[in-house]
Amino acid sequence: MEITLPPVDLGAITPELIVTGTALVILLVDLFLPRDRKTPLAYLSLLGLVLAFAASLPLWGRARYAFKESISLDPFSLFFSSLFLLIAALTILISTNYLEREEIHRGEYYALLLFATLGMMLLAKGMDLVVLFLGLETLSISLYTLAGFMRARLRSNESALKYLLLGAFASGFLLYGIAFLYGATGTTNLKKVAVFLGKGAPLSDPFLFIGAGLLIVGFGFKVATVPFHMWAPDVYEGAPTSVTAFMIAGTKAAAFSAFLRIFLYSLAPLKPNWSAVLWVLAVLTMTLGNVVAIAQQNIKRMLAYSSIAHAGYILVAVVAGGELGGSSILFYLLAYALMNLGAFAVVILLGQKGEENLNLPDYAGVGYRHPLPALAMAIFMFSLAGIPPTAGFMGKFYVFSAAVKAGYIGLAIIGVLNSVVSVFFYLRVTVMMYMREPRAEVGPIYTSPALAAALVIAVWGTLQLGLFPGRLLELALRSIRPLLG
Amino acid sequence: MVPLSAYLILSAFLFATGVVGVATRRNVLIIFMSIELMLNAVNLAFVAFSRFLHSMDGQIIVLFVMTVAAAEVAVGLAIIIALFRNKETVDVAEINLMKW
Numbered sequence: 001m002e003i004t005l006p007p008v009d010l011g012a013i014t015p016e017l018i019v020t021g022t023a024l025v026i027l028l029v030d031l032f033l034p035r036d037r038k039t040p041l042a043y044l045s046l047l048g049l050v051l052a053f054a055a056s057l058p059l060w061g062r063a064r065y066a067f068k069e070s071i072s073l074d075p076f077s078l079f080f081s082s083l084f085l086l087i088a089a090l091t092i093l094i095s096t097n098y099l100e101r102e103e104i105h106r107g108e109y110y111a112l113l114l115f116a117t118l119g120m121m122l123l124a125k126g127m128d129l130v131v132l133f134l135g136l137e138t139l140s141i142s143l144y145t146l147a148g149f150m151r152a153r154l155r156s157n158e159s160a161l162k163y164l165l166l167g168a169f170a171s172g173f174l175l176y177g178i179a180f181l182y183g184a185t186g187t188t189n190l191k192k193v194a195v196f197l198g199k200g201a202p203l204s205d206p207f208l209f210i211g212a213g214l215l216i217v218g219f220g221f222k223v224a225t226v227p228f229h230m231w232a233p234d235v236y237e238g239a240p241t242s243v244t245a246f247m248i249a250g251t252k253a254a255a256f257s258a259f260l261r262i263f264l265y266s267l268a269p270l271k272p273n274w275s276a277v278l279w280v281l282a283v284l285t286m287t288l289g290n291v292v293a294i295a296q297q298n299i300k301r302m303l304a305y306s307s308i309a310h311a312g313y314i315l316v317a318v319v320a321g322g323e324l325g326g327s328s329i330l331f332y333l334l335a336y337a338l339m340n341l342g343a344f345a346v347v348i349l350l351g352q353k354g355e356e357n358l359n360l361p362d363y364a365g366v367g368y369r370h371p372l373p374a375l376a377m378a379i380f381m382f383s384l385a386g387i388p389p390t391a392g393f394m395g396k397f398y399v400f401s402a403a404v405k406a407g408y409i410g411l412a413i414i415g416v417l418n419s420v421v422s423v424f425f426y427l428r429v430t431v432m433m434y435m436r437e438p439r440a441e442v443g444p445i446y447t448s449p450a451l452a453a454a455l456v457i458a459v460w461g462t463l464q465l466g467l468f469p470g471r472l473l474e475l476a477l478r479s480i481r482p483l484l485g
Numbered sequence: 486m487v488p489l490s491a492y493l494i495l496s497a498f499l500f501a502t503g504v505v506g507v508a509t510r511r512n513v514l515i516i517f518m519s520i521e522l523m524l525n526a527v528n529l530a531f532v533a534f535s536r537f538l539h540s541m542d543g544q545i546i547v548l549f550v551m552t553v554a555a556a557e558v559a560v561g562l563a564i565i566i567a568l569f570r571n572k573e574t575v576d577v578a579e580i581n582l583m584k585w
Binding site: 133 | 504
């Protein structure tokens with residue numbers, strides 16, 4: 001037994017270092033800013049995110065490993081890091097205004113958001129189960145705090161507590177899964193696990209199955225698949241709206257990036273076993289998410305159930321697997337992030353102080369009072385429902401066609417039926433906005449250039465991916481290939 | 486020498502105790518302790534595997550897990566205190582503004 005320290009290759013993690021550095025600088029600068037002027041911190045964090053993105057560009061060239069193969073710099077991890085940086089940037093754009101309105105504009109918010117982004121980037125880059133675990137915890141612990149950021153509000157406290165308890169509970173399962181995988185293969189390195197299983201090792205080792213099963217439970221909690229979803233609606237409803245947007249778009253993508261690396265890459269030889277389990281989870285998740293979303297009156301809660309349903313669609317693509325399934329997941333996650341962040345931007349825009357004006361009837365007549373935000377919301381709802389020419393339609397199209405091509409026709413049919421059901425509650429928002437009389441007078445809406453910019457980016461992205469999906473799909477294909485070997 | 490299975494059975498027992506604790510207890514602090522018990526069960530499994538595989542990795546991971554658990558506790562207790570200030574209870578059954 002000997003411990004050797006891996007060579008330090010800071011060049012491989014420059015984007016992460018920049019994000020961390022920015023977060024620390026923000027904590028420091030925060031001390032010198034007066035209480036009511038925290039907006040510079042938003043620009044500072046945006047600057048950090050842009051620099052991190054710029055620093056990640058030179059890494060695209062050639063795939064390589066760093067830190068003794070515990071960090072992987074392949075197109076897959078870089079695709080996801082860029083996605084996370086985009087999600088974080090959009091979240092910051094929609095946050096400033098909201099934080100001021102709710103009187104919780106404090107500097108830690110931005111630092112925590114950046115730390116969470118760091119965790120997500122590590123999740124995408126980690127090639128070792130320990131790195132994945134650390135990334136996941138960096139992400140989760142930052143998010144527990146962010147979910148409870150409205151300290152004086154009981155709902156926010158409750159959201160943070162539930163997220164913490166269920167999150168830590170899930171981490172326990174995940175870690176136990178890692179322990180068994182380690183016991184079965186003698187390593188925590190995903191590449192070595194893949195090599196070990198690939199060279200005809202006995203695939204009947206019970207430790208292996210226990211490990212894979214526990215990992216599915218752990219990730220099931222993190223991405224909120226049925227039956228591990230019960231925390232999600234409460235947490236998403238109670239957390240500050242901007243944080244909810246970040247969690248829905250970001251955590252899901254981050255957890256899926258790690259999930260794909262473990263299951264599509266390392267545990268690929270076990271696919272016949274785990275795909276049967278995921279088949280069932282996918283059906284349950286899609287159906288429950290969509291059916292329960294119909295009954296929701298609170299928009300945040302409705303979007304929470306919708307996010308559960310979308311996790312189900314993504315699982316369909318995981319079951320399908322292969323180049324088509326894998327690339328459709330990457331495409332879907334980007335589309336999903338854009339339309340959800342956009343929808344939440346509108347929810348923030350139309351909301352009132354104290355987390356008010358978030359119920360469906362509050363949206364009556366918005367189409368006439370605030371035509372532009374309503375139009376944007378309609379586009380996002382169409383996209384979430386999967387109606388062309390939007391990103392959501394192309395995403396679902398690729399997911400279901402991957403399932404059909406892989407021979408999972410039943411699964412694809414259930415998925416399509418589910419998206420038909422989902423049209424009902426997404427379009428109800430649009431109907432409410434355009435076909436109902438406005439309610440009694442509500443306060444003015446607060447807008448800001450940042451929020452408007454986020455909305456424009458989200459609308460543009462949603463339509464762009466819907467009309468010209470080719471280039472991104474090509475990038476997604478290129479990104480998923482290194483995983484499939 | 487004590488066989489690997491003995492350690493793993495103990496670890497599984499501790500883990501199950503933790504899971505049952507989370508599922509059945511109503512006091513937030515006890516739920517939290519049950520989660521810590523789960524993590525320690527995992528640590529035991531790691532150390533046992535490490536010993537029997539003659540690989541150091543498992544023991545290093547335990548150090549990481551303990552560090553992360555400490556961070557989780559720090560944040561967790563802060564959240565519980567914030568909640569307690571607004572609503573003087575640590576009973577999860579009473580923390581139900583939103584339905585489960």
